[in-house]
Amino acid sequence: MRKLPRLLAIGFALALRRTLTFRVNLLFDVVLAVVALLSTLATIMIIFARTERLAGWTRSEVIVLIGTFELVSGIKATFVDPNLTFLSTRAIREGRLDHHLLQPAPSLFLATLGTAAPLAGIQILLSLGVVAVGVHATARPVTIGAVTTWAVLVGAAAAVTWAIGTLLASLAFWAPRLDLQSLFGNAWQLGRYPADIYARPLRLVLTHAVPLALVATIPAGTLTRRAGAEAAAVTAGATGAVLVLLAAIAWRRGLRRYSGAGG
Amino acid sequence: MTARLARLVGLRVRYQFLDWLGAWWFVVTLVVASVTGPLIGLVVWTTVRPGNPATVGYFVALAGVQLVTASFENHTFAEAVYDGRIGHDLLKPQPVVIGPVGENIAIRVWLAIFGLPFVAAAAVAMHAAYRWPDVLLAVPALLGAAVLRFLWTWLLALAAFWTERVHALVAFGNVLVFLLGGAAAPIAELPGPWRPVAAALPFHAMLGLPASVATGAVPTVAVPLMTQLGWCAVLAAAAALTWRAGVRRYTAVGG
Numbered sequence: 001m002r003k004l005p006r007l008l009a010i011g012f013a014l015a016l017r018r019t020l021t022f023r024v025n026l027l028f029d030v031v032l033a034v035v036a037l038l039s040t041l042a043t044i045m046i047i048f049a050r051t052e053r054l055a056g057w058t059r060s061e062v063i064v065l066i067g068t069f070e071l072v073s074g075i076k077a078t079f080v081d082p083n084l085t086f087l088s089t090r091a092i093r094e095g096r097l098d099h100h101l102l103q104p105a106p107s108l109f110l111a112t113l114g115t116a117a118p119l120a121g122i123q124i125l126l127s128l129g130v131v132a133v134g135v136h137a138t139a140r141p142v143t144i145g146a147v148t149t150w151a152v153l154v155g156a157a158a159a160v161t162w163a164i165g166t167l168l169a170s171l172a173f174w175a176p177r178l179d180l181q182s183l184f185g186n187a188w189q190l191g192r193y194p195a196d197i198y199a200r201p202l203r204l205v206l207t208h209a210v211p212l213a214l215v216a217t218i219p220a221g222t223l224t225r226r227a228g229a230e231a232a233a234v235t236a237g238a239t240g241a242v243l244v245l246l247a248a249i250a251w252r253r254g255l256r257r258y259s260g261a262g263g
Numbered sequence: 264m265t266a267r268l269a270r271l272v273g274l275r276v277r278y279q280f281l282d283w284l285g286a287w288w289f290v291v292t293l294v295v296a297s298v299t300g301p302l303i304g305l306v307v308w309t310t311v312r313p314g315n316p317a318t319v320g321y322f323v324a325l326a327g328v329q330l331v332t333a334s335f336e337n338h339t340f341a342e343a344v345y346d347g348r349i350g351h352d353l354l355k356p357q358p359v360v361i362g363p364v365g366e367n368i369a370i371r372v373w374l375a376i377f378g379l380p381f382v383a384a385a386a387v388a389m390h391a392a393y394r395w396p397d398v399l400l401a402v403p404a405l406l407g408a409a410v411l412r413f414l415w416t417w418l419l420a421l422a423a424f425w426t427e428r429v430h431a432l433v434a435f436g437n438v439l440v441f442l443l444g445g446a447a448a449p450i451a452e453l454p455g456p457w458r459p460v461a462a463a464l465p466f467h468a469m470l471g472l473p474a475s476v477a478t479g480a481v482p483t484v485a486v487p488l489m490t491q492l493g494w495c496a497v498l499a500a501a502a503a504l505t506w507r508a509g510v511r512r513y514t515a516v517g518g
Contacts, residue, residue: 043447182292
């Protein structure tokens with residue numbers, strides 16, 4: 001079991017070495033990450049120039065939420081997207097999964113976490129700064145317990161993101177032409193704002209079925225000590241655990257259908 | 264000469280339209296990608312300004328504008344530069360720009376076919392109301408926005424002659440369009456000093472202007488339309504100059 005974190009670290013180190021060969025790309029990605037983050041913050045400033053609260057959230061609470069959203073998005077872009085974006089097309093449909101199946105490590109791990117996009121990690125660093133600024137602006141004392149719960153929830157959000165992506169990619173074992181990853185990428189944007197702004201049915205879906213509320217709303221609510229955040233965290237955490245289990249089962253069942261394409 | 268160009272563009276649109284026929288699922292994902300932003304904006308701004316029918320009308324119209332002005336030259340044209348396919352177009356006795364224009368129009372037609380019924384349903388469900396004179400006035404603004412958005416994306420995609428980071432450049436351009444074009448907020452909701460800046464820059468003319476006109480939020484349409492026309496001329500000139508410099512730099516291997 002200890003082999004998997006080592007493999008993850010090795011995959012990341014190899015990707016980092018490949019990436020650092022192209023220094024200009026590094027500059028581009030740093031500038032783009034900063035611009036994208038500034039644009040998101042500017043949007044929040046525009047909204048709060050017109051209102052004191054957004055669905056009950058203050059400006060500093062929304063800044064914490066945005067920082068958390070960008071943090072999980074950064075984790076997704078660094079570790080999940082590089083593996084899952086083309087998993088259904090290149091690996092499953094074209095048969096390149098054969099390569100992973102022959103390796104002495106779990107195929108689920110190799111196929112879904114085997115490589116990384118280290119430059120996207122810049123977003124992780126920047127977003128941590130945004131969270132810190134937001135927490136400072138709330139002017140509420142933050143306990144170690146709240147920070148720990150927030151960190152655990154961010155980890156859970158990353159696991160849920162991986163699980164949903166893996167589930168959607170696994171559908172290719174049954175329907176090779178069905179590519180739902182980009183739809184998930186679009187739905188992902190719903191997590192950018194407090195889930196409270198959405199109508200109740202959509203809010204329930206975002207909390208229990210496709211727990212995108214776990215990406216930012218629930219961790220940020222815990223860190224800023226909003227009422228009811230703990231209960232929502234437990235529900236979303238349980239949904240997340242179920243999703244991870246489902247992803248593992250779907251992958252195993254899907255592999256039984258996989259016949260490879262040779263080559 | 265104009266008739267020949269129009270015929271060539273028409274043929275290219277037909278060819279690309281048929282070429283995209285088998286990619287209906289991909290078109291659906293593009294439609295969802297195009298309307299997600301305006302619909303989230305709708306939810307956010309109706310939370311900020313509850314019960315304001317103009318906000319609903321604006322963002323629903325914005326979703327429609329987004330669909331019919333979408334431009335993907337960083338994927339289509341820039342990729343043709345990277346893999347050398349542009350070399351074939353350079354040998355043909357016709358302007359190379361016909362290719363990107365034709366593909367752009369064909370994709371927009373597909374997006375309209377799949378997306379506009381969805382936008383119409385959203386308009387009905389959200390009780391978005393428009394006055395016909397305003398909608399008619401929005402048509403020239405929409406045509407201008409379609410041309411301007413293409414020119415902007417193509418201009419950025421032309422950077423493919425110099426760098427392989429065109430997607431990052433276009434992403435940066437899209438951030439500007441989102442922030443100052445009326446997607447992050449209607450231009451009237453921007454803080455005081457930003458409003459004239461956003462109105463003067465080309466980004467609002469690419470996206471938010473037709474939606475603002477359709478909702479009757481623009482009292483005199485002539486000035487914004489002239490501004491739009493002016494920006495079309497500027498971006499067309501910039502694209503032509505960049506194209507000339509880029510082609511001089513371009514080298515292809517094999518065939």
